[in-house]
């Protein structure tokens with residue numbers, strides 16, 4: 091047998107490899123078993139059916155599991171099954187100790203990459219997992235320039251409304267999800283890629299589709315073992331989707347980049363800032379810039395448009411509150427010499443801020459948030475030890491509905507946060523863009539969403555335009571469209587509609 095195995099012909103090498111597989115699998119399983127974290131595991135009825143050894147389950151969904159566990163004991167640590175691995179749910183009280191730990195101990199992007207398989211979905215910065223150019227550019231260029239880009243955004247909002255919502259002289263039904271995707275892509279696009287591209291339908295379509303194509307790749311490539319994926323990507327047809335998007339964006343940005351290389355005065359936008367902040371020779375590279383344009387579009391466009399869609403629904407369902415929002419808007423605008431909103435005046439829209447935060451509280455985009463992969467064993471002050479290799483996350487949607495934090499949590503109270511901000515010392519704690527353990531929808535700590543200041547301003551300007559120009563209501567005998575739970579989170583109903591009528595002024 092040994093001689094046969096040692097003879098160097100291909101079929102014998104195959105035999106040798108095949109006979110080693112059980113040993114390799116055994117070693118792998120030992121390795122992974124050692125890493126298991128011994129806390130109770132809960133599965134849904136569907137997961138229990140698929141895995142006969144998983145035991146009985148009374149839960150229809152992950153959210154049900156989390157609801158029940160939070161109700162029983164919100165400080166309880168347990169795990170749930172996700173498609174890529176078991177994920178450990180930890181109470182929010184641990185976030186303070188985790189949020190600022192270094193990336194080589196607790197890592198945000200390692201978790202994203204494990205979930206979204208960046209090598210195949212291309213939802214990864216062109217410089218890989220340690221490339222922080224995008225976050226750096228948002229923090230150091232985009233946010234400090236929010237005042238300078240207001241005018242461009244206002245112009246784009248007016249144009250995008252005309253295009254995607256239209257006149258609405260009489261009460262007209264419209265679909266907020268479709269309109270908000272268009273508005274968010276066009277308005278954000280103006281600041282990401284500039285005026286040559288942001289109204290181009292091919293740019294908008296590609297930016298919006300990139301993430302959708304990525305989501306198709308994940309279930310198609312994940313069933314392959316890790317070592318086979320680099321080869322499988324050539325025959326798994328879904329893997330071509332993101333590559334096609336990158337190729338399209340490269341062609342679209344080519345003339346714009348060529349022009350910018352020659353220009354001395356470059357527009358103030360993400361394309362210019364990324365060119366300036368990238369390592370030498372990279373900023374003008376088409377592939378590099380195309381990947382960045384798609385990374386920022388993925389981070390920004392659907393998140394912002396889903397948030398706006400929820401607000402359209404919540405405004406329609408609470409239309410008696412709209413006059414109060416209008417009154418605040420008119421007062422704040424009248425205090426500006428130009429009569430127009432400025433960066434400073436946006437922060438004075440405290441009732442609107444409260445309304446959009448209440449909408450986000452009741453419509454979190456996922457049941458979990460603040461997800462991190464533990465790279466080195468991590469010990470909390472109360473003695474809980476997290477082993478390396480596990481992924482932890484917090485029950486965001488349950489925290490948002492906790493009556494000890496938010497009394498009558500199922501009631502949409504437009505002024506909930508406005509009132510909380512009146513308490514001494516709490517004026518900043520309950521702002522839309524503030525991160526806290528009670529409000530984890532932006533994450534927290536060093537990796538908290540850096541785009542939230544831009545997103546907050548954009549949302550306020552869009553909602554300001556909506557209530558200034560239109561009356562909004564639900565249809566006769568229609569309720570607020572129900573949210574839709576998906577495997578990855580929660581989204582507004584794409585078919586849900588509201589009614590708009592242009593205001594006569």
Ligand code: HEM
Nearest residue numbers: 389390393394397460531532533534537538539540541545
């Ligand atoms: C309403 C809209 C948005 C929501 C709800 C949202 C939410 C989030 C959340 C939950 C995180 C993870 C934070 C953590 O776990 O600590 C995140 C990260 C991130 N977001 Fe946002 N986001 C939004 C808009 C934007 C926009 C407009 C941009 C870009 C201008 C952006 C860029 C990013 C980036 C680059 C990261 C990764 C940060 C890092 O790697 O450290 N987001 N966002």
